[in-house]
Amino acid sequence: MAKIYLISPTHYKPDGNLVKSVHYWTSAITLPYLKALTPREHQVTFTDELMQDVDVNTDADIVGLTAMGPQIARAYDLADYFRARGKKVVLGGAWVSLNTAEALLHADCVVKGEAEYVWKEVIDDLSAGRVKEGGVYQSEKWHSMVGLPRFDYQSLPLFRPDLFKKSPFYRMYFHWPVLASRGCPHPCEYCSVQTYYDRTFRSRPVEEVIEDLKVIKSFGARRVLILDDNPIGNVRYAKELFRAMIPLKMEWASQMTINIARNDELLDLAARSGCRSLSIGLESVSQENLEHIDKGFNKAPRFEDDLKKIRAKGIQVIALMMVGLDGDDTTSFQRTLDFLVDNKLSFLKLFTPCPYPGTKYYDDMAKAGRIMTREWNRYDYGSPLIRPTHMTPEQMMEGFNRVYNRFYSLPAIVRRMVPPPKGNYVEHFFYFVANLKLNHYMRHHKDAWGTIS
Numbered sequence: 041m042a043k044i045y046l047i048s049p050t051h052y053k054p055d056g057n058l059v060k061s062v063h064y065w066t067s068a069i070t071l072p073y074l075k076a077l078t079p080r081e082h083q084v085t086f087t088d089e090l091m092q093d094v095d096v097n098t099d100a101d102i103v104g105l106t107a108m109g110p111q112i113a114r115a116y117d118l119a120d121y122f123r124a125r126g127k128k129v130v131l132g133g134a135w136v137s138l139n140t141a142e143a144l145l146h147a148d149c150v151v152k153g154e155a156e157y158v159w160k161e162v163i164d165d166l167s168a169g170r171v172k173e174g175g176v177y178q179s180e181k182w183h184s185m186v187g188l189p190r191f192d193y194q195s196l197p198l199f200r201p202d203l204f205k206k207s208p209f210y211r212m213y214f215h216w217p218v219l220a221s222r223g224c225p226h227p228c229e230y231c232s233v234q235t236y237y238d239r240t241f242r243s244r245p246v247e248e249v250i251e252d253l254k255v256i257k258s259f260g261a262r263r264v265l266i267l268d269d270n271p272i273g274n275v276r277y278a279k280e281l282f283r284a285m286i287p288l289k290m291e292w293a294s295q296m297t298i299n300i301a302r303n304d305e306l307l308d309l310a311a312r313s314g315c316r317s318l319s320i321g322l323e324s325v326s327q328e329n330l331e332h333i334d335k336g337f338n339k340a341p342r343f344e345d346d347l348k349k350i351r352a353k354g355i356q357v358i359a360l361m362m363v364g365l366d367g368d369d370t371t372s373f374q375r376t377l378d379f380l381v382d383n384k385l386s387f388l389k390l391f392t393p394c395p396y397p398g399t400k401y402y403d404d405m406a407k408a409g410r411i412m413t414r415e416w417n418r419y420d421y422g423s424p425l426i427r428p429t430h431m432t433p434e435q436m437m438e439g440f441n442r443v444y445n446r447f448y449s450l451p452a453i454v455r456r457m458v459p460p461p462k463g464n465y466v467e468h469f470f471y472f473v474a475n476l477k478l479n480h481y482m483r484h485h486k487d488a489w490g491t492i493s
Protein backbone atom coordinates (compact mmCIF):
# COMPACT_ATOMS: atom_id res chain seq x y z
CA MET A 41 0.00 0.00 0.00
CA ALA A 42 1.36 3.41 -0.97
CA LYS A 43 0.42 6.73 0.57
CA ILE A 44 -0.21 9.23 -2.21
CA TYR A 45 -0.60 12.97 -1.77
CA LEU A 46 -2.04 14.90 -4.72
CA ILE A 47 -1.71 18.68 -5.00
CA SER A 48 -3.11 21.33 -7.29
CA PRO A 49 -0.87 24.30 -6.54
CA THR A 50 -1.91 27.91 -6.64
CA HIS A 51 0.30 30.51 -8.28
CA TYR A 52 2.46 33.37 -7.03
CA LYS A 53 1.49 37.03 -7.02
CA PRO A 54 4.08 39.42 -8.50
CA ASP A 55 5.22 40.16 -4.91
CA GLY A 56 6.01 36.48 -4.36
CA ASN A 57 3.05 35.73 -2.09
CA LEU A 58 0.65 32.92 -2.90
CA VAL A 59 -2.74 33.66 -4.44
CA LYS A 60 -5.41 32.38 -2.05
CA SER A 61 -9.18 32.43 -2.34
CA VAL A 62 -11.79 30.54 -0.37
CA HIS A 63 -14.60 31.88 -2.53
CA TYR A 64 -14.62 30.13 -5.78
CA TRP A 65 -17.32 29.42 -8.29
CA THR A 66 -16.17 26.03 -9.50
CA SER A 67 -13.63 23.33 -9.00
CA ALA A 68 -11.50 21.25 -11.27
CA ILE A 69 -12.21 17.53 -10.97
CA THR A 70 -8.59 16.49 -11.54
CA LEU A 71 -7.74 15.58 -7.92
CA PRO A 72 -10.90 13.64 -6.94
CA TYR A 73 -10.86 12.00 -10.35
CA LEU A 74 -7.23 10.83 -9.96
CA LYS A 75 -8.16 9.52 -6.53
CA ALA A 76 -11.06 7.54 -8.06
CA LEU A 77 -8.64 6.19 -10.67
CA THR A 78 -6.20 4.95 -8.03
CA PRO A 79 -6.34 1.22 -7.19
CA ARG A 80 -8.21 0.76 -3.90
CA GLU A 81 -5.29 -0.64 -1.90
CA HIS A 82 -3.56 2.76 -1.88
CA GLN A 83 -4.37 5.68 0.37
CA VAL A 84 -4.96 9.02 -1.36
CA THR A 85 -5.29 12.51 0.09
CA PHE A 86 -5.34 15.81 -1.82
CA THR A 87 -5.11 19.57 -1.48
CA ASP A 88 -6.10 22.44 -3.73
CA GLU A 89 -3.69 25.13 -2.67
CA LEU A 90 -5.93 27.89 -3.96
CA MET A 91 -7.93 27.54 -0.74
CA GLN A 92 -6.04 25.16 1.53
CA ASP A 93 -2.45 24.99 2.70
CA VAL A 94 -0.23 22.22 1.44
CA ASP A 95 0.71 19.70 4.11
CA VAL A 96 4.46 20.24 3.95
CA ASN A 97 5.01 17.51 6.55
CA THR A 98 2.99 14.86 4.77
CA ASP A 99 3.94 11.26 5.48
CA ALA A 100 3.03 10.27 1.90
CA ASP A 101 5.48 8.19 -0.12
CA ILE A 102 4.41 9.65 -3.45
CA VAL A 103 3.51 13.26 -4.21
CA GLY A 104 1.57 13.95 -7.43
CA LEU A 105 1.24 17.49 -8.76
CA THR A 106 -1.00 18.89 -11.47
CA ALA A 107 -0.76 22.47 -12.77
CA MET A 108 -2.57 24.99 -14.97
CA GLY A 109 -0.73 27.84 -16.65
CA PRO A 110 1.19 30.01 -14.18
CA GLN A 111 0.70 27.46 -11.40
CA ILE A 112 3.56 25.56 -13.01
CA ALA A 113 6.21 27.70 -11.29
CA ARG A 114 4.71 26.85 -7.90
CA ALA A 115 4.35 23.20 -8.90
CA TYR A 116 8.08 23.03 -9.68
CA ASP A 117 8.93 24.67 -6.34
CA LEU A 118 6.76 22.18 -4.44
CA ALA A 119 8.20 19.29 -6.46
CA ASP A 120 11.75 20.36 -5.59
CA TYR A 121 10.76 20.77 -1.94
CA PHE A 122 9.24 17.29 -1.62
CA ARG A 123 12.04 15.59 -3.53
CA ALA A 124 14.58 17.19 -1.21
CA ARG A 125 12.64 15.46 1.60
CA GLY A 126 12.94 12.06 -0.02
CA LYS A 127 9.46 11.84 -1.55
CA LYS A 128 8.87 10.37 -4.97
CA VAL A 129 7.36 13.08 -7.13
CA VAL A 130 5.24 12.74 -10.28
CA LEU A 131 3.96 15.62 -12.38
CA GLY A 132 0.98 15.54 -14.77
CA GLY A 133 -1.40 17.79 -16.71
CA ALA A 134 -1.38 19.88 -19.87
CA TRP A 135 1.69 22.00 -19.21
CA VAL A 136 4.11 19.24 -18.27
CA SER A 137 2.74 16.97 -21.00
CA LEU A 138 3.90 19.50 -23.55
CA ASN A 139 7.19 20.16 -21.73
CA THR A 140 8.42 16.86 -20.36
CA ALA A 141 12.14 17.67 -20.45
CA GLU A 142 11.68 20.77 -18.27
CA ALA A 143 9.33 18.92 -15.91
CA LEU A 144 11.80 16.07 -15.44
CA LEU A 145 14.27 18.53 -13.90
CA HIS A 146 11.85 18.69 -10.95
CA ALA A 147 10.25 15.26 -10.74
CA ASP A 148 11.08 11.57 -10.67
CA CYS A 149 8.70 11.05 -13.55
CA VAL A 150 6.08 12.73 -15.69
CA VAL A 151 2.72 11.53 -16.96
CA LYS A 152 2.45 12.79 -20.52
CA GLY A 153 -1.19 12.96 -21.55
CA GLU A 154 -4.03 11.12 -19.89
CA ALA A 155 -3.46 9.21 -16.69
CA GLU A 156 -5.98 6.38 -17.15
CA TYR A 157 -3.73 3.78 -18.78
CA VAL A 158 -0.48 4.58 -16.94
CA TRP A 159 -1.34 5.72 -13.40
CA LYS A 160 -1.24 2.22 -11.88
CA GLU A 161 2.14 1.54 -13.47
CA VAL A 162 3.49 4.86 -12.14
CA ILE A 163 2.39 4.01 -8.59
CA ASP A 164 3.77 0.47 -8.80
CA ASP A 165 7.11 1.70 -10.12
CA LEU A 166 7.53 4.56 -7.65
CA SER A 167 6.50 2.30 -4.75
CA ALA A 168 9.15 -0.19 -5.82
CA GLY A 169 11.75 2.58 -6.02
CA ARG A 170 12.14 2.40 -9.80
CA VAL A 171 11.25 4.62 -12.72
CA LYS A 172 10.72 3.72 -16.35
CA GLU A 173 13.67 4.63 -18.59
CA GLY A 174 13.40 8.26 -19.62
CA GLY A 175 10.95 9.00 -16.82
CA VAL A 176 7.99 9.67 -19.13
CA TYR A 177 4.83 7.58 -18.84
CA GLN A 178 2.59 7.92 -21.86
CA SER A 179 -0.15 5.61 -23.02
CA GLU A 180 -0.11 4.53 -26.64
CA LYS A 181 -3.72 5.42 -27.33
CA TRP A 182 -6.44 7.70 -26.05
CA HIS A 183 -8.57 6.19 -23.34
CA SER A 184 -12.15 5.21 -24.01
CA MET A 185 -14.67 7.67 -22.57
CA VAL A 186 -17.06 4.86 -21.71
CA GLY A 187 -17.35 3.93 -18.04
CA LEU A 188 -14.88 6.46 -16.63
CA PRO A 189 -14.51 6.04 -12.88
CA ARG A 190 -16.98 7.99 -10.75
CA PHE A 191 -15.48 10.30 -8.17
CA ASP A 192 -16.90 11.64 -4.93
CA TYR A 193 -18.61 14.90 -5.85
CA GLN A 194 -18.79 16.03 -2.23
CA SER A 195 -14.99 15.96 -2.05
CA LEU A 196 -14.48 18.63 -4.73
CA PRO A 197 -11.72 20.79 -3.28
CA LEU A 198 -13.38 24.17 -3.83
CA PHE A 199 -16.85 23.10 -2.71
CA ARG A 200 -18.00 24.58 0.63
CA PRO A 201 -20.71 22.29 2.13
CA ASP A 202 -21.39 24.71 5.02
CA LEU A 203 -22.16 27.58 2.65
CA PHE A 204 -24.09 25.35 0.29
CA LYS A 205 -26.44 24.41 3.11
CA LYS A 206 -27.12 27.88 4.41
CA SER A 207 -26.65 30.32 1.54
CA PRO A 208 -29.03 30.55 -1.46
CA PHE A 209 -26.46 32.88 -3.02
CA TYR A 210 -23.76 30.22 -2.80
CA ARG A 211 -26.14 27.62 -4.26
CA MET A 212 -26.47 29.92 -7.25
CA TYR A 213 -22.79 30.80 -7.30
CA PHE A 214 -21.14 27.39 -7.04
CA HIS A 215 -21.15 25.50 -10.33
CA TRP A 216 -20.79 21.73 -10.08
CA PRO A 217 -18.30 20.53 -12.69
CA VAL A 218 -19.38 17.84 -15.14
CA LEU A 219 -17.25 16.34 -17.86
CA ALA A 220 -18.93 15.43 -21.15
CA SER A 221 -16.03 15.45 -23.61
CA ARG A 222 -12.30 15.88 -24.00
CA GLY A 223 -10.39 17.78 -26.62
CA CYS A 224 -11.27 20.13 -29.45
CA PRO A 225 -11.09 19.64 -33.21
CA HIS A 226 -10.07 23.23 -34.03
CA PRO A 227 -6.52 24.32 -34.91
CA CYS A 228 -6.05 27.60 -32.94
CA GLU A 229 -2.30 27.76 -32.88
CA TYR A 230 -1.85 29.31 -29.42
CA CYS A 231 -4.06 26.69 -27.75
CA SER A 232 -2.54 24.07 -25.50
CA VAL A 233 -5.78 22.07 -25.42
CA GLN A 234 -5.81 21.11 -29.09
CA THR A 235 -2.03 20.60 -28.93
CA TYR A 236 -2.35 18.31 -25.90
CA TYR A 237 -5.20 16.33 -27.47
CA ASP A 238 -3.73 16.47 -30.96
CA ARG A 239 -7.01 17.95 -32.24
CA THR A 240 -8.97 14.87 -31.22
CA PHE A 241 -12.42 15.07 -29.72
CA ARG A 242 -14.11 12.32 -27.69
CA SER A 243 -17.31 12.32 -25.70
CA ARG A 244 -18.75 10.29 -22.87
CA PRO A 245 -21.97 8.37 -23.42
CA VAL A 246 -24.87 10.77 -22.90
CA GLU A 247 -26.45 8.49 -20.30
CA GLU A 248 -23.29 8.57 -18.16
CA VAL A 249 -23.24 12.37 -18.20
CA ILE A 250 -26.92 12.36 -17.24
CA GLU A 251 -26.11 10.00 -14.36
CA ASP A 252 -23.58 12.55 -13.04
CA LEU A 253 -26.14 15.32 -13.36
CA LYS A 254 -28.64 13.27 -11.40
CA VAL A 255 -26.09 12.74 -8.62
CA ILE A 256 -25.56 16.50 -8.47
CA LYS A 257 -29.31 17.11 -8.49
CA SER A 258 -29.73 14.69 -5.60
CA PHE A 259 -27.72 17.14 -3.44
CA GLY A 260 -30.37 19.78 -4.08
CA ALA A 261 -28.10 21.47 -6.62
CA ARG A 262 -29.00 22.65 -10.09
CA ARG A 263 -26.13 24.83 -11.28
CA VAL A 264 -23.52 23.06 -13.38
CA LEU A 265 -20.36 23.85 -15.31
CA ILE A 266 -19.79 21.62 -18.32
CA LEU A 267 -16.04 21.84 -17.99
CA ASP A 268 -15.16 20.64 -21.47
CA ASP A 269 -13.14 22.93 -23.65
CA ASN A 270 -15.68 22.89 -26.43
CA PRO A 271 -18.71 20.65 -25.77
CA ILE A 272 -20.10 21.35 -29.27
CA GLY A 273 -16.98 19.84 -30.90
CA ASN A 274 -19.34 17.18 -32.26
CA VAL A 275 -22.66 18.87 -33.03
CA ARG A 276 -24.70 15.69 -33.24
CA TYR A 277 -23.44 14.60 -29.83
CA ALA A 278 -24.10 18.02 -28.32
CA LYS A 279 -27.68 18.01 -29.56
CA GLU A 280 -28.24 14.56 -28.11
CA LEU A 281 -26.77 15.66 -24.78
CA PHE A 282 -28.76 18.90 -24.56
CA ARG A 283 -31.95 17.08 -25.51
CA ALA A 284 -31.40 14.56 -22.71
CA MET A 285 -30.71 17.37 -20.24
CA ILE A 286 -34.01 19.19 -20.81
CA PRO A 287 -36.14 17.05 -18.44
CA LEU A 288 -33.61 17.57 -15.60
CA LYS A 289 -34.45 21.27 -15.46
CA MET A 290 -30.94 22.25 -14.42
CA GLU A 291 -28.93 25.34 -15.31
CA TRP A 292 -25.51 25.29 -16.85
CA ALA A 293 -22.54 27.33 -17.99
CA SER A 294 -19.70 26.31 -20.25
CA GLN A 295 -17.15 27.50 -22.77
CA MET A 296 -17.49 26.87 -26.47
CA THR A 297 -16.98 28.37 -29.88
CA ILE A 298 -19.22 31.01 -31.46
CA ASN A 299 -20.36 28.22 -33.81
CA ILE A 300 -23.20 27.65 -31.33
CA ALA A 301 -24.88 30.69 -32.91
CA ARG A 302 -24.66 29.25 -36.41
CA ASN A 303 -26.92 26.31 -35.75
CA ASP A 304 -30.42 27.35 -34.70
CA GLU A 305 -31.47 23.93 -33.49
CA LEU A 306 -28.31 23.51 -31.41
CA LEU A 307 -28.68 26.95 -29.86
CA ASP A 308 -32.32 26.33 -29.12
CA LEU A 309 -31.58 23.00 -27.47
CA ALA A 310 -28.78 24.58 -25.43
CA ALA A 311 -31.16 27.25 -24.16
CA ARG A 312 -33.94 24.77 -23.43
CA SER A 313 -31.56 22.47 -21.57
CA GLY A 314 -30.74 25.31 -19.17
CA CYS A 315 -27.74 27.10 -20.70
CA ARG A 316 -27.36 30.37 -18.81
CA SER A 317 -23.89 31.63 -19.72
CA LEU A 318 -21.15 30.83 -22.19
CA SER A 319 -17.51 31.85 -22.30
CA ILE A 320 -16.76 32.36 -25.97
CA GLY A 321 -13.32 32.86 -27.46
CA LEU A 322 -14.02 35.71 -29.86
CA GLU A 323 -10.32 36.64 -29.52
CA SER A 324 -10.28 39.62 -31.89
CA VAL A 325 -12.50 41.93 -33.89
CA SER A 326 -9.97 41.78 -36.73
CA GLN A 327 -10.41 38.94 -39.21
CA GLU A 328 -6.75 39.35 -40.18
CA ASN A 329 -5.76 38.61 -36.58
CA LEU A 330 -8.07 35.60 -36.45
CA GLU A 331 -6.61 34.12 -39.63
CA HIS A 332 -3.13 34.75 -38.34
CA ILE A 333 -3.67 32.64 -35.20
CA ASP A 334 -5.44 29.92 -37.20
CA LYS A 335 -8.84 30.80 -35.81
CA GLY A 336 -10.34 31.75 -39.17
CA PHE A 337 -13.51 29.80 -38.38
CA ASN A 338 -14.39 32.77 -36.17
CA LYS A 339 -15.88 35.28 -38.57
CA ALA A 340 -15.52 38.74 -37.07
CA PRO A 341 -17.99 40.36 -39.49
CA ARG A 342 -20.67 37.93 -38.24
CA PHE A 343 -20.04 38.42 -34.53
CA GLU A 344 -22.76 41.03 -34.20
CA ASP A 345 -25.49 38.75 -35.61
CA ASP A 346 -24.14 35.73 -33.77
CA LEU A 347 -24.13 37.51 -30.43
CA LYS A 348 -27.62 38.87 -30.97
CA LYS A 349 -28.93 35.35 -31.50
CA ILE A 350 -27.33 34.09 -28.32
CA ARG A 351 -28.56 37.05 -26.31
CA ALA A 352 -32.07 36.58 -27.66
CA LYS A 353 -32.08 33.21 -25.90
CA GLY A 354 -31.32 34.89 -22.59
CA ILE A 355 -27.78 33.45 -22.51
CA GLN A 356 -25.08 35.67 -21.03
CA VAL A 357 -21.88 35.82 -23.05
CA ILE A 358 -18.49 36.14 -21.40
CA ALA A 359 -16.20 37.43 -24.13
CA LEU A 360 -12.64 36.13 -24.21
CA MET A 361 -10.55 38.63 -26.18
CA MET A 362 -6.87 39.11 -26.92
CA VAL A 363 -5.22 42.47 -27.43
CA GLY A 364 -1.71 42.94 -28.81
CA LEU A 365 -1.91 40.47 -31.70
CA ASP A 366 0.14 41.19 -34.81
CA GLY A 367 -2.63 43.01 -36.68
CA ASP A 368 -3.28 45.31 -33.69
CA ASP A 369 -1.97 48.80 -33.27
CA THR A 370 -2.77 51.46 -30.70
CA THR A 371 -6.11 52.23 -32.40
CA SER A 372 -7.32 48.63 -31.93
CA PHE A 373 -8.11 49.07 -28.25
CA GLN A 374 -10.92 51.55 -28.83
CA ARG A 375 -12.34 49.42 -31.65
CA THR A 376 -12.34 46.41 -29.34
CA LEU A 377 -14.01 48.34 -26.54
CA ASP A 378 -16.68 49.81 -28.83
CA PHE A 379 -17.45 46.36 -30.16
CA LEU A 380 -17.79 44.89 -26.67
CA VAL A 381 -20.06 47.66 -25.41
CA ASP A 382 -22.17 47.98 -28.58
CA ASN A 383 -22.80 44.25 -28.57
CA LYS A 384 -23.81 44.21 -24.93
CA LEU A 385 -21.34 41.60 -23.78
CA SER A 386 -22.08 40.63 -20.19
CA PHE A 387 -18.55 40.07 -19.03
CA LEU A 388 -15.02 40.33 -20.34
CA LYS A 389 -11.85 38.36 -19.86
CA LEU A 390 -9.09 40.12 -21.66
CA PHE A 391 -5.79 38.49 -22.50
CA THR A 392 -2.42 39.53 -23.74
CA PRO A 393 -1.06 36.94 -26.19
CA CYS A 394 0.35 34.05 -24.16
CA PRO A 395 2.84 31.69 -25.79
CA TYR A 396 2.28 28.42 -23.97
CA PRO A 397 5.41 26.33 -24.36
CA GLY A 398 4.68 23.33 -26.52
CA THR A 399 2.29 25.16 -28.86
CA LYS A 400 2.99 26.23 -32.44
CA TYR A 401 2.52 29.83 -31.35
CA TYR A 402 5.31 29.46 -28.81
CA ASP A 403 7.66 27.95 -31.40
CA ASP A 404 6.93 30.69 -33.94
CA MET A 405 7.42 33.44 -31.39
CA ALA A 406 10.60 31.84 -30.04
CA LYS A 407 12.03 31.59 -33.57
CA ALA A 408 11.21 35.24 -34.17
CA GLY A 409 12.94 36.16 -30.88
CA ARG A 410 9.75 37.85 -29.61
CA ILE A 411 9.26 36.07 -26.29
CA MET A 412 9.93 38.67 -23.64
CA THR A 413 10.12 36.44 -20.59
CA ARG A 414 10.20 32.79 -19.68
CA GLU A 415 9.31 33.47 -16.11
CA TRP A 416 6.31 31.13 -15.97
CA ASN A 417 4.84 33.04 -13.02
CA ARG A 418 3.99 35.79 -15.44
CA TYR A 419 2.15 33.50 -17.86
CA ASP A 420 -1.05 34.83 -16.37
CA TYR A 421 -2.61 36.44 -19.46
CA GLY A 422 -2.24 39.92 -18.02
CA SER A 423 1.50 40.43 -18.54
CA PRO A 424 3.52 41.40 -21.59
CA LEU A 425 4.95 38.12 -22.87
CA ILE A 426 5.19 38.70 -26.63
CA ARG A 427 6.81 41.79 -28.12
CA PRO A 428 3.99 43.30 -30.22
CA THR A 429 4.67 44.36 -33.81
CA HIS A 430 2.88 47.72 -34.09
CA MET A 431 3.25 49.12 -30.60
CA THR A 432 5.53 48.90 -27.61
CA PRO A 433 4.85 46.43 -24.78
CA GLU A 434 4.06 49.45 -22.57
CA GLN A 435 1.46 50.67 -25.05
CA MET A 436 -0.03 47.18 -25.15
CA MET A 437 -0.34 47.07 -21.36
CA GLU A 438 -1.71 50.61 -21.21
CA GLY A 439 -4.36 49.69 -23.81
CA PHE A 440 -5.09 46.42 -22.00
CA ASN A 441 -5.75 48.23 -18.73
CA ARG A 442 -7.77 50.93 -20.49
CA VAL A 443 -10.10 48.43 -22.20
CA TYR A 444 -10.63 46.56 -18.93
CA ASN A 445 -11.28 49.70 -16.92
CA ARG A 446 -13.65 51.24 -19.43
CA PHE A 447 -15.54 48.01 -20.01
CA TYR A 448 -16.28 47.84 -16.29
CA SER A 449 -16.97 51.58 -15.89
CA LEU A 450 -20.47 52.43 -14.70
CA PRO A 451 -21.64 54.06 -17.95
CA ALA A 452 -20.45 51.02 -19.93
CA ILE A 453 -22.10 48.61 -17.49
CA VAL A 454 -25.40 50.42 -17.95
CA ARG A 455 -25.08 50.46 -21.74
CA ARG A 456 -24.26 46.75 -21.79
CA MET A 457 -26.70 45.47 -19.22
CA VAL A 458 -29.80 47.62 -19.72
CA PRO A 459 -32.33 46.59 -20.88
CA PRO A 460 -31.86 42.92 -19.96
CA PRO A 461 -32.36 40.21 -22.56
CA LYS A 462 -35.68 38.39 -22.39
CA GLY A 463 -35.93 35.65 -19.77
CA ASN A 464 -33.44 34.42 -17.17
CA TYR A 465 -33.70 37.70 -15.25
CA VAL A 466 -32.12 36.25 -12.12
CA GLU A 467 -29.01 35.30 -14.09
CA HIS A 468 -28.88 38.74 -15.60
CA PHE A 469 -29.12 40.33 -12.18
CA PHE A 470 -26.29 38.06 -11.03
CA TYR A 471 -24.09 39.29 -13.88
CA PHE A 472 -25.06 42.87 -13.13
CA VAL A 473 -23.82 42.44 -9.56
CA ALA A 474 -20.66 40.73 -10.80
CA ASN A 475 -20.04 43.72 -13.07
CA LEU A 476 -20.40 46.10 -10.15
CA LYS A 477 -17.91 44.04 -8.18
CA LEU A 478 -15.46 44.25 -11.05
CA ASN A 479 -16.04 47.99 -11.23
CA HIS A 480 -15.11 48.19 -7.55
CA TYR A 481 -12.05 46.00 -8.09
CA MET A 482 -10.82 48.09 -11.02
CA ARG A 483 -11.17 51.30 -9.07
CA HIS A 484 -9.04 49.92 -6.25
CA HIS A 485 -6.29 48.27 -8.27
CA LYS A 486 -3.85 50.05 -10.52
CA ASP A 487 -3.52 47.25 -13.03
CA ALA A 488 -6.28 45.00 -14.28
CA TRP A 489 -5.85 41.46 -13.15
CA GLY A 490 -4.54 38.72 -15.39
CA THR A 491 -5.23 35.66 -13.29
CA ILE A 492 -7.37 34.03 -11.90
CA SER A 493 -10.39 33.57 -14.08
Ligand code: B12
Pocket residue numbers: 048049050051059066067068069070073074088090104105106107108109110111130131132133134135151153154155156159198217219232233267268269396420421490491492493
Ligand atom coordinates in the same frame (compact mmCIF):
# COMPACT_ATOMS: atom_id res chain seq x y z
C1 B12 B 1 -12.10 23.83 -13.92
C2 B12 B 1 -10.91 24.60 -14.47
C3 B12 B 1 -10.49 25.71 -13.76
C4 B12 B 1 -11.18 26.21 -12.50
C5 B12 B 1 -10.82 25.49 -11.22
C6 B12 B 1 -9.34 25.47 -10.87
C7 B12 B 1 -9.08 24.74 -9.59
N1 B12 B 1 -8.01 25.09 -8.93
O1 B12 B 1 -9.84 23.89 -9.18
C8 B12 B 1 -10.80 27.70 -12.54
C9 B12 B 1 -11.89 28.42 -13.29
C10 B12 B 1 -10.56 28.36 -11.20
C11 B12 B 1 -9.53 27.66 -13.39
C12 B12 B 1 -8.58 28.62 -13.31
C13 B12 B 1 -7.46 28.64 -14.13
N2 B12 B 1 -7.24 27.84 -15.20
CO1 B12 B 1 -8.24 26.25 -15.56
N3 B12 B 1 -9.28 24.85 -16.21
C14 B12 B 1 -10.29 24.20 -15.68
C15 B12 B 1 -10.78 23.15 -16.68
C16 B12 B 1 -11.99 23.74 -17.40
C17 B12 B 1 -11.16 21.78 -16.14
C18 B12 B 1 -10.06 21.04 -15.35
C19 B12 B 1 -10.53 19.62 -15.12
O2 B12 B 1 -11.09 19.30 -14.10
N4 B12 B 1 -10.35 18.75 -16.14
C20 B12 B 1 -10.77 17.36 -16.12
C21 B12 B 1 -9.59 16.45 -15.68
C22 B12 B 1 -10.03 15.03 -15.50
O3 B12 B 1 -8.67 16.51 -16.76
P1 B12 B 1 -7.15 16.97 -16.53
O4 B12 B 1 -7.03 17.95 -15.47
O5 B12 B 1 -6.59 17.29 -17.86
O6 B12 B 1 -6.48 15.63 -15.98
C23 B12 B 1 -6.21 14.48 -16.78
C24 B12 B 1 -4.79 14.49 -17.37
O7 B12 B 1 -4.36 15.76 -17.80
C25 B12 B 1 -3.95 13.90 -16.29
N5 B12 B 1 -3.40 14.73 -15.21
C26 B12 B 1 -3.63 16.02 -14.92
N6 B12 B 1 -2.93 16.37 -13.83
C27 B12 B 1 -2.27 15.29 -13.39
C28 B12 B 1 -1.43 15.11 -12.29
C29 B12 B 1 -0.88 13.87 -12.06
C30 B12 B 1 0.01 13.67 -10.90
C31 B12 B 1 -1.17 12.80 -12.96
C32 B12 B 1 -0.60 11.48 -12.72
C33 B12 B 1 -2.01 12.99 -14.06
C34 B12 B 1 -2.55 14.23 -14.26
O8 B12 B 1 -4.81 12.95 -15.68
C35 B12 B 1 -6.19 13.32 -15.82
C36 B12 B 1 -6.95 12.11 -16.33
O9 B12 B 1 -6.46 11.69 -17.57
C37 B12 B 1 -9.54 23.02 -17.62
C38 B12 B 1 -9.86 22.62 -19.05
C39 B12 B 1 -10.05 21.13 -19.16
N7 B12 B 1 -11.01 20.76 -19.94
O10 B12 B 1 -9.34 20.33 -18.55
C40 B12 B 1 -8.93 24.41 -17.55
C41 B12 B 1 -7.42 24.58 -17.75
C42 B12 B 1 -6.71 23.44 -17.09
N8 B12 B 1 -7.15 25.84 -17.04
C43 B12 B 1 -6.21 26.53 -17.61
C44 B12 B 1 -5.74 27.78 -17.12
C45 B12 B 1 -4.69 28.46 -17.97
C46 B12 B 1 -6.24 28.36 -15.95
C47 B12 B 1 -5.81 29.71 -15.35
C48 B12 B 1 -4.33 29.93 -15.29
C49 B12 B 1 -6.55 30.77 -16.17
C50 B12 B 1 -6.36 32.19 -15.73
N9 B12 B 1 -5.57 32.95 -16.38
O11 B12 B 1 -6.96 32.62 -14.82
C51 B12 B 1 -6.42 29.66 -13.93
C52 B12 B 1 -5.44 29.18 -12.82
C53 B12 B 1 -6.12 29.29 -11.48
C54 B12 B 1 -5.38 28.91 -10.26
N10 B12 B 1 -4.33 29.58 -9.87
O12 B12 B 1 -5.80 27.99 -9.60
C55 B12 B 1 -5.71 25.88 -18.88
C56 B12 B 1 -4.33 25.23 -18.68
C57 B12 B 1 -3.44 25.43 -19.88
C58 B12 B 1 -2.07 24.85 -19.65
N11 B12 B 1 -1.40 24.51 -20.72
O13 B12 B 1 -1.59 24.71 -18.55
C59 B12 B 1 -6.89 24.88 -19.19
C60 B12 B 1 -6.46 23.62 -19.96
C61 B12 B 1 -7.96 25.67 -19.96
C62 B12 B 1 -7.55 26.13 -21.35
N12 B12 B 1 -8.40 25.87 -22.30
O14 B12 B 1 -6.56 26.73 -21.60
N13 B12 B 1 -9.50 26.56 -14.17
Ligand code: SF4
Pocket residue numbers: 224225226227228231232233234269270297321
Ligand atom coordinates in the same frame (compact mmCIF):
# COMPACT_ATOMS: atom_id res chain seq x y z
S1 SF4 C 1 -11.67 26.53 -30.20
FE1 SF4 C 1 -10.89 26.91 -28.12
S2 SF4 C 1 -10.34 24.89 -27.27
FE2 SF4 C 1 -10.61 24.68 -29.50
S3 SF4 C 1 -8.55 24.86 -30.36
FE3 SF4 C 1 -9.49 26.90 -30.42
S4 SF4 C 1 -8.91 27.88 -28.46
FE4 SF4 C 1 -8.52 25.68 -28.27
